[in-house]
Amino acid sequence: MFYLILFTLQSIHPRSYNKFNKMRIFLLPLCFFFLISVYAVSGEDTGFDKKRKFIVGFAQDTMSNDWRIAQVREVERELKKHPFIEFMYTDAKGETARQIKHIEDFISMNIDVLITSPRDAVAMNPVVSRAFKQGIPVVLISRSIITEDYTSFIHPDNKVIAKQAARFMANELKGKGRIFMLRHTPTTTPGIHRTKSFLKEIEKYKDMEIVAIRVADSLRAKAIQATEEVIMKGIKFDAIYAQSDSMAGGAILALKKAATDPKDILIVGIDYISEARDSIKSGEQNASFTYPTGGTEGARIALRILQGEEVPKEIVIDSTMVTKDNVEEVEPIF
Numbered sequence: 001m002f003y004l005i006l007f008t009l010q011s012i013h014p015r016s017y018n019k020f021n022k023m024r025i026f027l028l029p030l031c032f033f034f035l036i037s038v039y040a041v042s043g044e045d046t047g048f049d050k051k052r053k054f055i056v057g058f059a060q061d062t063m064s065n066d067w068r069i070a071q072v073r074e075v076e077r078e079l080k081k082h083p084f085i086e087f088m089y090t091d092a093k094g095e096t097a098r099q100i101k102h103i104e105d106f107i108s109m110n111i112d113v114l115i116t117s118p119r120d121a122v123a124m125n126p127v128v129s130r131a132f133k134q135g136i137p138v139v140l141i142s143r144s145i146i147t148e149d150y151t152s153f154i155h156p157d158n159k160v161i162a163k164q165a166a167r168f169m170a171n172e173l174k175g176k177g178r179i180f181m182l183r184h185t186p187t188t189t190p191g192i193h194r195t196k197s198f199l200k201e202i203e204k205y206k207d208m209e210i211v212a213i214r215v216a217d218s219l220r221a222k223a224i225q226a227t228e229e230v231i232m233k234g235i236k237f238d239a240i241y242a243q244s245d246s247m248a249g250g251a252i253l254a255l256k257k258a259a260t261d262p263k264d265i266l267i268v269g270i271d272y273i274s275e276a277r278d279s280i281k282s283g284e285q286n287a288s289f290t291y292p293t294g295g296t297e298g299a300r301i302a303l304r305i306l307q308g309e310e311v312p313k314e315i316v317i318d319s320t321m322v323t324k325d326n327v328e329e330v331e332p333i334f
Contacts, residue, residue, distance in 0.1 A: 047307035048084065056302050057106040058089040059099055059116040061185075065218055066246060067271055067293060068117070070334045071141065074295025075115060075302075082303070094217065096120040096187070103127045111136060113302040117143045120187040125149075137305045141294040144189045152301050152311045154294040156319040158193035161289045164321055165268050166201035168287055169208075169239050172266050176207035177238040180230055182223050182251060183215045184243040194243045194270065211237050216247045223250025231258045239266035245276035245288055252284050272322050274332045281327055290320045292333050 048054075056079060063069055072089050079087045088111075092099035096119045104127060106114055114131050118124040121144060129149035132138045138150040169179065179202070184191040195213075202208050212235050214226035223242065227250065230237070242248035248269030252262045262284040269276050272288040279285035294317060301311050322330045 047309075048082075052084075054085045054113075054306050055109065055111040056085060056087050056113045056115065056299075056306075057109070057111045058087070059092065059102040059106060059114070060089055061092055061099055061117055061119040062094040063091040064094065066273065066334075067218065067244065067291075071117065071293035071295040074293055075299045078296050078299035079302070085303075085306070092119065094119070096123050100124055100127045103131060107131050107134060107136065113137045113139060113305055115139045115141060115298055115302060117141050118145055118188065119143075119185060121145050121189050121192070122187070137302075139298050139301050139305070141298040142190065148313070151305060152313060152315065154297045154301065154315045154317065155190075156289075156291050156294075156317045158190045159197040161270060161291070161319055162194045162197035163201045165241060165270070165287070165289065166198045168321065168323075169241065169266060169268055170202065170205045172286065173208070173238060175205045177266070178209050178211040178236060179239045179241055180227075180235070180237040181210055181213045182226060182240065182242040182244075182247040183213060184247075185217045186215055191243065198241060211235055216250065218244035218246050220246045220250040220253075223247035224254045227251045227254035228257070231255075231260075237265070240268070242267065242269045245269035245271040245273050245285075248285055248288070249275050249279070252279060272320075272330065272332050273334060277322070277327060277330075277332045280322060280324060283324070287321060287323045290318075290322065290330065290333060292317050292319075 058072060058075055060068060060072055076087055079085050090102040092102055099119050103114065103116060107130065114136050116128065117140065118128060125145040125147055128138055128145050129147060132149040140150050140153040142155050144153050184194055186192065202210065212230045214230065216222035216226045231254065240251050242251055248267055251267065255262045255265060267285045269285060269288045270291050272290040276285055276288040280288065297315060297317065304311050320330055
């Protein structure tokens with residue numbers, strides 16, 4: 001590179017050539033250092049054992065939810081950059097027993113890293129713990145278990161999100177109103193924290209009341225059915241706290257079907273997907289909270305583990321509340 005520059009200058013500008021040539025004693029080491037630095041930065045996979053192939057297995061809860069599909073795809077996209085890593089994933093179709101069986105299968109294969117998002121924090125604790133104790137690094141993303149038998153847990157803070165949601169709703173309703181809650185899967189740690197923390201915060205407002213709670217597992221179809229049932233029973237509500245934006249979207253559809261304008265109901269969701277952004281812009285949803293899937297972070301932690309690095313026991317991903325005031329500035333998670 002250095003001599004190419006000299007040759008070019010000599011051809012087109014002899015005076016500049018003479019000046020540049022005198023500086024070569026200083027510039028040559030700099031060029032050498034630059035090339036070495038570029039190689040060091042661009043050279044990937046230097047910490048891996050190239051003589052073997054690694055297997056990373058992801059035991060997913062369900063692939064019938066947009067958010068969970070995106071989570072798997074993020075992990076897959078990141079690991080595909082490394083051809084010596086084989087990525088496998090399973091779909092438990094929303095069944096705890098099936099997800100346990102998939103983890104057992106991965107254990108029997110003696111995979112190099114297990115990634116999972118446990119559907120049931122209690123029921124799945126023994127099998128996740130067994131994998132960990134048998135020496136398989138375990139990366140939990142978005143959901144945890146009841147013990148600390150895992151290598152790293154990556155997640156946004158559901159307790160904080162739920163408290164912020166409760167305060168926002170109380171403020172918007174001026175401390176008085178009836179809330180209908182659509183719950184995420186209640187056996188998961190997000191489902192537990194999004195409910196308990198919300199209820200604890202809302203108790204501070206004596207004129208705020210939870211009039212109905214329905215489990216819809218963060219599925220749009222179940223949220224439609226649950227909302228229709230509540231409406232059919234004549235339960236009146238001023239607000240909907242949907243613990244995922246898929247459920248918020250389902251509730252909006254059910255309200256429209258019942259000839260109720262969603263703009264007349266205070267609706268708060270979690271995840272901040274593109275659907276939620278559009279609903280906030282149109283005024284049919286009032287707020288959401290960004291809830292990144294953690295897939296990219298999970299894959300990167302798995303890569304660090306495979307290179308023999310120490311990794312954090314817990315990684316908390318930032319979450320942002322999105323309303324009409326900042327919806328134009330915040331990008332949806334997908």
